[in-house]
Amino acid sequence: xxxxxxxxxxxxxxxxxxxxxxxxxxxxxxxxxxxxxxxxxxxxxxxxxxxxxxxxxxxxxxxxxxxxxxxxxxxxxxxxxxxxxxxxxxxxxxxxxxxxxxxxxxxxxxxxxxxxxxxxxxxxxxxxxxxxxxxxxxxxxxxxxxxxxxxxxxxxxxxxxxxxxxxxxxxxxxxxxxxxxxxxxxxxxxxxxxxxxxxxxxxxxxxxxxxxxxxxxxxxxxxxxxxxxxxxxxxxxxxxxxxxxxxxxxxxxxxxxxxxxxxxxxxxxxxxxxxxxxxxxxxxxxxxxxxxxxxxxxxxxxxxxxxxxxxxxxxxxxxxxxxxxxxxxxxxxxxxxxxxxxxxxxxxxxxxxxxxxxxxxxxxxxxxxxxxxxxxxxxxxxxxxxxxxxxxxxxxxxxxxxxxxxxxxxxxxxxxxxxxxxxxxxxxxxxxxxxxxxxxxxxxxxxxxxxxxxxxxxxxxxxxxxxxxxxxxxxxxxxxxxxxxxxxxxxxxxxxxxxxxxxxxxxxxxxxxxxxxxxxxxxxxxxxxxxxxxxxxxxxxxxxxxxxxxxxxxxxxxxxxxxxxxxxxxxxxxxxxxxxxxxxx
Amino acid sequence: xxxxxxxxxxxxxxxxxxxxxxxxxxxxxxxxxxxxxxxxxxxxxxxxxxxxxxxxxxxxxxxxxxxxxxxxxxxxxxxxxxxxxxxxxxxxxxxxxxxxxxxxxxxxxxxxxxxxxxxxxxxxxxxxxxxxxxxxxxxxxxxxxxxxxxxxxxxxxxxxxxxxxxxxxxxxxxxxxxxxxxxxxxxxxxxxxxxxxxxxxxxxxxxxxxxxxxxxxxxxxxxxxxxxxxxxxxxxxxxxxxxxxxxxxxxxxxxxxxxxxxxxxxxxxxxxxxxxxxxxxxxxxx
Numbered sequence: 030x031x032x033x034x035x036x037x038x039x040x041x042x043x044x045x046x047x048x049x050x051x052x053x054x055x056x057x058x059x060x061x062x063x064x065x066x067x068x069x070x071x072x073x074x075x076x077x078x079x080x081x082x083x084x085x086x087x088x089x090x091x092x093x094x095x096x097x098x099x100x101x102x103x104x105x106x107x108x109x110x111x112x113x114x115x116x117x118x119x120x121x122x123x124x125x126x127x128x129x130x131x132x133x134x135x136x137x138x139x140x141x142x143x144x145x146x147x148x149x150x151x152x153x154x155x156x157x158x159x160x161x162x163x164x165x166x167x168x169x170x171x172x173x174x175x176x177x178x179x180x181x182x183x184x185x186x187x188x189x190x191x192x193x194x195x196x197x198x199x200x201x202x203x204x205x206x207x208x209x210x211x212x213x214x215x216x217x218x219x220x221x222x223x224x225x226x227x228x229x230x231x232x233x234x235x236x237x238x239x240x241x242x243x244x245x246x247x248x249x250x251x252x253x254x255x256x257x258x259x260x261x262x263x264x265x266x267x268x269x270x271x272x273x274x275x276x277x278x279x280x281x282x283x284x285x286x287x288x289x290x291x292x293x294x295x296x297x298x299x300x301x302x303x304x305x306x307x308x309x310x311x312x313x314x315x316x317x318x319x320x321x322x323x324x325x326x327x328x329x330x331x332x333x334x335x336x337x338x339x340x341x342x343x344x345x346x347x348x349x350x351x352x353x354x355x356x357x358x359x360x361x362x363x364x365x366x367x368x369x370x371x372x373x374x375x376x377x378x379x380x381x382x383x384x385x386x387x388x389x390x391x392x393x394x395x396x397x398x399x400x401x402x403x404x405x406x407x408x409x410x411x412x413x414x415x416x417x418x419x420x421x422x423x424x425x426x427x428x429x430x431x432x433x434x435x436x437x438x439x440x441x442x443x444x445x446x447x448x449x450x451x452x453x454x455x456x457x458x459x460x461x462x463x464x465x466x467x468x469x470x471x472x473x474x475x476x477x478x479x480x481x482x483x484x485x486x487x488x489x490x491x492x493x494x495x496x497x498x499x500x501x502x503x504x505x506x507x508x509x510x511x512x513x514x515x516x517x518x519x520x521x522x523x524x525x526x527x528x529x530x531x532x533x534x535x536x537x538x539x540x541x542x543x544x545x546x547x548x549x550x551x552x553x554x555x556x557x558x559x560x561x562x563x564x565x566x567x568x569x570x571x572x573x574x575x576x577x578x579x580x581x582x583x584x585x586x587x588x589x590x591x592x593x594x595x596x597x598x599x600x601x602x603x604x605x606x607x608x609x610x611x612x613x614x
Numbered sequence: 615x616x617x618x619x620x621x622x623x624x625x626x627x628x629x630x631x632x633x634x635x636x637x638x639x640x641x642x643x644x645x646x647x648x649x650x651x652x653x654x655x656x657x658x659x660x661x662x663x664x665x666x667x668x669x670x671x672x673x674x675x676x677x678x679x680x681x682x683x684x685x686x687x688x689x690x691x692x693x694x695x696x697x698x699x700x701x702x703x704x705x706x707x708x709x710x711x712x713x714x715x716x717x718x719x720x721x722x723x724x725x726x727x728x729x730x731x732x733x734x735x736x737x738x739x740x741x742x743x744x745x746x747x748x749x750x751x752x753x754x755x756x757x758x759x760x761x762x763x764x765x766x767x768x769x770x771x772x773x774x775x776x777x778x779x780x781x782x783x784x785x786x787x788x789x790x791x792x793x794x795x796x797x798x799x800x801x802x803x804x805x806x807x808x809x810x811x812x813x814x815x816x817x818x819x820x821x822x823x824x825x826x827x828x829x830x831x832x833x834x835x836x837x838x839x840x841x842x843x844x845x846x847x848x849x850x851x852x853x854x855x856x857x858x859x860x861x862x863x864x865x866x867x868x869x870x871x872x873x874x875x876x877x878x879x880x881x882x883x884x885x886x887x888x889x890x891x892x893x894x895x896x897x898x899x900x
Contacts, residue, residue, distance in 0.1 A: 060900070233899035243895055249887025252694055271895070276876045276885055278693055283719040287686040290679070294690030297677055298657070298698070299883040302690075320680055410896050418888055450883065451657045451675035451691065451698055459669050459676035462662070470625070471670060471678075 033063070033223045034087040036095060037169060039162075040112060041104030044076035049187065050162040051082025052405065054169065055234060056183045058086045059407040061176070062229030066091050066519070068404040068595070073259070073343040079107055088226060092371065092406070093519030096597040099221060100172060102165045104147075105129065109136070116140050119219075123168050125161065143172065143215060150206040160203040167207030174220040177208050233408055237375040237401040237516075241331060242267040243411070244379030245303050246275050249418055250329070252295035252302040254280040254288040259343050260399040261305040261333040285310035289317040289330065297326050297460055299423075299450035301383050305331030308350045309340065315357045318392050322362030324460035325438065325446070325485070327386035327393075329379070334398040336593045345593030346399035348515055348566040351575070354394045355544055361482070363489035365393040366543040370518030372408050374541065375401065380416055388421035389445060389488045396543070398566070400595040401516035422447045429455040436467040440480050444487030489545060498542030499550045503529075507536035509609065510558040512584060514540040514572050516595065517564050523598035524605065533609075540572060552580040562586045562608055564601060616650050618643055620673060627671045629664060634785030634811030634822075638732055639668055641788050642701070645795035646674075649699075656699045659688040661713065663705035664739050664813075665732035682713025685720040688727050694882040696871045699799060700727040707737050710746040710766045721777040721804050725870045728798040728805045731768065732785075734813035735820050742816035752819060770850040772806045773843060773863050779805035780846070780863040784829050785812065786822050790859065797861065803869050810859070825857065832860030840864050 037054060041047050048069050055065040066085045072078035085094050097117035103109045103124040113136050116122070124131060126144030136142070145168045147161035154160070163184070170177045181201050189197035211218075235243075242264050245253065255265045269279040278295075282288040288304045295302035306314065311332050321328040332354055336347035354366045365385055369375045375397065382393040424447040429435060437458035439446040446467075449456025458469040464481060466472040503525055511521050521537050528535040538554045540547065555561055555576070563573045563584040568591040573584050588604045590596055621643045629635045646656060656674040660666045662681035669676030675698075679687045688702040709717055709731050720729070736754065737743040743756035747768070751760040772780040779801040783791040791809065798805035810829070812822045832838050832849065835858075839845055846863035871877060 231897075231900045233896055235899045239899070243892055246895065247890055247892045249890055251882050251885060251887070252690065254690065273875055275890070276882070278874060278876060278882060280690075280693070282686070283715050286683065287716055287719070290683050290686035291690035294659075294677070294687035295694045295882075297687070298691035298694045300694045300885075301887065302694075316680055317683065320683075324677070410893075410900075413892070450695075452655055452695060452883075454652075454654050457654060457673060457675055459678060461678045462680055463678065471667075 031087050031089045035099040035173065035221050035223065036083060036085045036097060037100045037102070038081055038083045038098045038112060038115070039102040039104065039165065040079065040081040040108030042076070043071055043074050043078045043080040045104065046159060046162050047080040047082050050166060051084055053180070053183050053187055054166060055084045055405060057180045058175070058223070059232055059234040060182065061179050062226030063088055063223065064091050065234065065407045066094055066404065068094050068400065071344050079111065081108070081112070086223060092522045093595070093598060095523065096599045100169060102169060104161070104165070113140070121172060123165055123172070141218065143168065143211065143218070145207060145210055147207070150210060151203050154199070154202040154206045156199045156203045160200060163200045163203040164207035167204035168211045170204070171208045171211035172218070172220060173223050175223050176225060177205065179225065180204055230409060233410060234405050235372060235408060236263065236403055236405050237369070237372055237397055238263040238333070238403065239267055240372045240375035241379045241395065241397070244376040245329070245383070246271065246277065247413065247416060248380045248383035249301050250277060250303050250383065251300035252278050252280070252292060253304070254282050254291035254295070254302070255305050256282050256285045256288050256310055258307045258310045260335055260402045261307050261331055263403065264305045264331060285313040286317065289314040293317060293321050293326050293328055296328055297324070297450070301327070301387070303329040303331065305333065307333050307335050308337045308353070311350065311353070311357065316359070318364070319358030319360055319362060320462055321392040322358065322364060322485070323360075323462055325390040326460065327390055329382045329386050330392060330394045332394055332396045333402040334396065336591070342593040344399070346516070346566065346595050347591060347593060348398055348517070349568070349571070349591070350396065351514070351543060351571040354396050355575070363391055363486055364544060365391065365492070366396060367393065368396045368515040368541060368543055369401065370515055370539055370541065371401070372406050373411070376411050378541070384419045385492065387423065388419055389492050390421070390448060391488065396515065398516050421445065424449050424453070424456060426453055429453055437469045438465060438481065438484070439467050440484040443491045444484045445491075493545035496542055496545060497550070498540065498545060498547030500539045500541055501536060501554065502539065503536035504534040505536065507534040507558070509533070509535050509560045509562060509605065510538055510554060511535065511562050511564055511605070512538045512540070512572070512576070513564045514543065517566055520596040520598045520601055521564060524601035527598070527602045528605070543575065546575065546579045548579040551576060552582060555580060555582040555584070560585050560608070560612065562588060562605060564588045564596065566590055566595065616647050616653060618647050621646060621653060623671050623673055625671060628667065630815050632814040633664070634734060634809070634813070635664055635668065635732055637785035637788055637791065638730065638809055638811060639671060641783070641791040641795055642730070643672060644788070644792040645799060648792070648796055649799060651699050655697065656701065657688070657691055659684045659691070659700065659702045661704040661708040663708050663737070665703050665705040665708065668703050682708050682711065683716070684708065685713065685716040685729065689720060689723065689725045692725050692727050693871055693874070696726070696877060697881050701799070702727055702729045704729070704731055706731060706733040706735060706747045707745045710768055714746070718771070718775050721772055721775040721806070723870045724778055724803045724867050726802055726804070728795070728807065730795065731806070731808045732811045733768070733808050734811045734817055735765070736813050736817040738813045738816050749819065754816075767850060768806070768808045769862055770847060773846050773850055776867070777806050777863070778803035778865045778867050779861070781805070781807045781861045782859045783807055783809040784825055784859050785809055786825060787829070787859070790831065794861065801864070803867060810857070828855060828857040829859045830856055832858050832862065
């Protein structure tokens with residue numbers, strides 16, 4: 030059971046380092062052995078507009094944010110106005126009373142107000158006004174009664190590196206001034222005590238996108254091409270920063286069409302290649318994804334969703350591209366769609382995606398969303414011990430020599446044919462966008478057409494038997510079964526904690542692979558559940574439709590949300606409760 | 615030694631008899647033979663249109679891509695294996711219409727590929743519509759009252775985009791075109807060879823005869839300096855009674871791949887990937 034836990038939120042105008050400050054706060058606790066989760070919410074603006082960063086800290090594993098905030102750091106009045114209702118019972122607001130005032134009547138009586146002269150302390154400790162964020166961090170540490178040395182170590186890493194020791198020292202001084210101020214001024218204030226967990230294992234503080242990038246590097250991805258688009262851009266940034274250290278070519282292209290085609294070209298020429306984008310860019314990639322399907326060129330594509338259609342809500346979250354990922358491009362060809370639900374799955378499934386793409390010579394789409402791609406969580410170091418590269422039927426020069434003739438698109442039993450790469454003697458072939466025969470020659474012959482279509486889909490059959498595409502969490506004999514995919518996994522697992530406390534038996538069916546769809550497992554769960562509730566961050570219950578398509582079964586209830594924000598566990602709990610109450614009637 | 619026969623396929627081209635594409639295919643084969651390039655080290659990337667079929671009738675590695683999408687495929691293939699000779703072929707609709715964006719950026723990048731454009735000023739495979747290089751007033755199925763737009767000038771565009779090798783050939787002059795392709799392949803950097811390629815079925819204006827009367831060779835112009843950008847630009851604007859062919863402009867600039875230390879020792883495709891250690895990266899997140 031948890032002993033410690035709190036949610037801390039900082040809010041202010043965009044462009045004032047809110048996200049960095051939030052990350053420093055989170056890492057401070059992650060390094061103390063605690064579990065953290067954070068998320069930022071910002072408008073699609075560089076400056077101006079309202080920005081927040083929310084960090085949740087606990088002493089047991091956590092999977093998402095929760096709604097109620099214990100400490101709100103308000104860098105401006107707007108933060109108070111917008112978020113005062115999220116503050117938990119007896120929660121606190123840290124603000125700069127010399128910048129703006131909060132009338133006692135504006136906030137609930139139980140909320141404690143801590144006026145700390147953030148700007149003044151920042152300048153008095155020799156820094157710029159922007160260092161007020163560090164003063165606020167120090168003040169927060171005092172209120173939490175947490176060892177400030179953890180904070181200092183993070184500040185040293187964040188500001189020490191390129192900017193040098195001097196800058197780090199200034200920031201540490203600013204933090205200390207906030208810390209001391211609260212300790213002295215609010216001597217008797219009740220603190221939220223959080224203690225470091227000694228001897229806990231090292232954990233990474235990492236986002237889904239960073240985990241995807243690490244998975245790609247580990248898988249030997251040697252070419253990443255992309256056009257900037259939120260929320261996929263941080264994959265581009267991360268990989269570009271490691272370009273020289275890890276010998277990978279990272280190419281920002283003129284558009285997403287070029288991005289996906291370059292990845293196809295690189296893969297065709299023999300390296301593992303990936304591209305990444307969000308829904309709008311993915312729309313542009315549609316035709317080329319079919320080209321990868323037709324030419325049987327391995328390809329990994331990251332689709333980090335955001336609310337659409339068109340430009341939608343560029344910096345928010347939604348799960349509305351599931352059907353699109355399943356059906357992108359004209360014609361019929363097999364593809365894989367995998368939907369990681371957490372950071373670990375982002376890493377492992379990206380690694381797997383490269384193996385699958387090469388083993389089955391088809392496009393693999395990894396579908397994420399803003400919440401998963403950009404939120405941080407503390408996770409154990411990834412287990413690299415069992416990871417094995419499998420390049421499938423990539424043919425060796427020796428094998429080519431032994432062959433009488435090379436048929437690039439040979440109609441084999443498993444549908445997978447040997448693949449050569451340019452420069453290999455005796456392996457000449459022509460990857461063709463047109464239908465082609467076994468030798469890769471363009472052919473409009475009717476019988477050949479059927480043979481080649483069947484061959485391509487045969488691969489998928491084999492692949493289907495190899496993948497366990499669904500996971501089950503919770504009580505096997507549950508009264509109620511929640512069903513979801515992707516990033517809602519976190520909030521769902523958190524909501525289940527509330528039910529478990531009430532001794533209500535509950536389980537969660539996570540559909541990890543959308544294609545190939547784990548129909549047997551899903552069907553089995555649906556047939557053996559009393560009540561099934563689908564939870565999706567979209568309007569049209571897309572997974573619900575897919576389930577019906579593959580199993581013939583309906584879910585009993587749907588909880589849907591499409592306001593561009595992730596479900597909070599509390600919301601899922603309340604909605605599920607409503608369903609249960611309704612069901613009793 | 616690479617010879618003409620081994621580059622030839624059993625199947626014969628399905629282009630119309632007399633089409634300019636035959637000349638381009640033969641010039642390309644001649645160039646590969648004269649350069650003695652092993653066929654497995656040659657990659658031809660094509661798009662869609664009559665030109666898109668070219669790789670079917672030449673024995674090398676090939677990627678027949680989507681309409682307008684030759685250059686991204688060709689560029690990436692070259693980046694991950696710079697030991698390949700990469701040749702992109704496309705048409706005027708393919709490269710100067712739907713693929714125009716890629717064209718400009720490929721020149722900016724200066725990746726060492728050779729881009730041969732079969733420029734017949736018409737859409738042939740779709741049976742005769744106006745193309746980006748169709749002349750103003752040109753009547754086609756899609757412009758029965760005459761094309762209103764003025765044509766793209768690919769040579770001027772390439773010079774303005776700092777392409778490092780800009781040439782125009784004529785499908786009716788095989789030896790000259792062969793030479794241009796050889797120079798283009800030998801050139802370190804992006805090489806554009808725009809080829810006047812009469813379409814005998816749908817372009818009744820820009821015929822072999824039309825060009826025979828008009829073309830003249832820049833190399834015969836004693837005073838012409840093809841390293842002078844301003845002069846090159848002037849020549850690029852020449853079109854009408856006299857049409858220059860040959861190398862308009864040549865310059866030296868580091869290729870994109872030369873700027874990548876990751877591949878300075880070994881082509882990317884030869885890098886080992888079996889056991890990449892990311893433990894250091896994980897530590898950075900702690």
